[in-house]
Amino acid sequence: MYVCSCFGVTDRQVREHQEAGACTPRQIASVSKAGTDCGSCVRRIQGLLGRGACPGRQLETAAQEPAHAPVPVPSSTSVAEAA
Ligand code: FES
Numbered sequence: 001m002y003v004c005s006c007f008g009v010t011d012r013q014v015r016e017h018q019e020a021g022a023c024t025p026r027q028i029a030s031v032s033k034a035g036t037d038c039g040s041c042v043r044r045i046q047g048l049l050g051r052g053a054c055p056g057r058q059l060e061t062a063a064q065e066p067a068h069a070p071v072p073v074p075s076s077t078s079v080a081e082a083a
Contacts, residue, residue: 007037
């Protein structure tokens with residue numbers, strides 16, 4: 001079945017690209033051009049890829065988040081010991 005009629009990309013081709021490591025519509029577009037013309041297929045491609053199927057994306061997201069180092073909170077015991 002065609003997923004992207006602008007470039008004649010099928011769901012099978014999207015699956016093959018996914019198995020080869022493409023896990024976002026953008027990555028599918030970079031290897032097949034699907035989604036780069038009218039864009040009406042991007043949601044279908046996203047649906048085929050599913051959510052959470054891209055472990056690298058989670059790492060990218062985590063890397064982009066600001067670092068929040070936990071601030072050590074002294075316990076009442078250590079405060080009492082310091083005084
Ligand atoms: S249907 Fe895929 S870009 Fe138009």
